[in-house]
Amino acid sequence: xxxxxxxxxxxxxxxxxxxxxxxxxxxxxxxxxxxxxxxxxxxxxxxxxxxxxxxxxxxxxxxxxxxxxxxxxxxxxxxxxxxxxxxxxxxxxxxxxxxxxxxxxxxxxxxxxxxxxxxxxxxxxxxxxxxxxxxxxxxxxxxxxxxxxxxxxxxxxxxxxxxxxxxxxxxxxxxxxxxxxxxxxxxxxxxxxxxxxxxxx
Ligand SMILES: Nc1nc2c(ncn2[C@@H]2O[C@H](COP(=O)(O)OP(=O)(O)OP(=O)(O)O)[C@@H](O)[C@H]2O)c(=O)[nH]1
Ligand SMILES: [Mg+2]
Numbered sequence: 001x002x003x004x005x006x007x008x009x010x011x012x013x014x015x016x017x018x019x020x021x022x023x024x025x026x027x028x029x030x031x032x033x034x035x036x037x038x039x040x041x042x043x044x045x046x047x048x049x050x051x052x053x054x055x056x057x058x059x060x061x062x063x064x065x066x067x068x069x070x071x072x073x074x075x076x077x078x079x080x081x082x083x084x085x086x087x088x089x090x091x092x093x094x095x096x097x098x099x100x101x102x103x104x105x106x107x108x109x110x111x112x113x114x115x116x117x118x119x120x121x122x123x124x125x126x127x128x129x130x131x132x133x134x135x136x137x138x139x140x141x142x143x144x145x146x147x148x149x150x151x152x153x154x155x156x157x158x159x160x161x162x163x164x165x166x167x168x169x170x171x172x173x174x175x176x177x178x179x180x181x182x183x184x185x186x187x188x189x190x191x192x193x194x195x196x197x198x199x200x201x
Pocket of ligand 1: 030031032033034035036037038039051052053060076077078079142143144145146175176177178
């Protein structure tokens with residue numbers, strides 16, 4: 001798939017203001033600083049479509065990007081960032097939870113896990129949730145430029161331990177904004193998904 005156009009549409013703080021649209025949505029979740037916004041940019045081949053944080057916790061809302069006027073990429077706030085007050089974190093958690101469980105447009109979720117770190121309890125919780133709501137997801141091992149192939153194999157194995165439903169976990173994809181590894185695979189998955197839209201009841 002070729003990216004012909006990519007534009008920022010809106011930031012959502014309140015789910016009542018979600019776009020009234022039926023276009024499929026591909027969603028990026030993962031702990032703060034894992035590389036969600038960077039991945040959105042890399043996929044679109046744009047440097048600063050989504051804002052990258054030098055400070056973790058940069059993304060505090062749902063950011064919508066319209067691609068090829070055909071589908072959305074949705075960049076979510078990161079979880080698990082300790083320096084943000086609990087009250088605010090609880091607010092983000094609620095936003096993300098309700099979005100993932102209620103939004104009919106969600107086609108697929110990319111669960112980003114840093115290739116260098118063990119999946120956390122919150123990653124596991126996210127996967128459990130996606131399985132509960134029967135939403136297909138892909139585990140993306142980010143910052144793959146920072147580890148060897150051998151270590152990546154081990155990391156994929158570790159990540160497979162948090163998966164309970166192999167039918168919903170579509171793939172494990174190493175990804176790097178530096179080398180471009182994984183970009184084509186992600187685009188191919190999106191393309192395939194657009195051809196066979198998911199029906200939700
Ligand atoms: N080496 C390397 N660094 C990366 C890669 N992806 C992201 N980074 C760096 O990781 C940091 C965090 O990236 P972001 O894209 O802002 O992470 P995020 O998940 O959107 O973070 P929040 O918005 O806080 O939830 C930035 O300094 C990026 O440059 C990668 O593939 N390789
Ligand atoms: Mg971000």
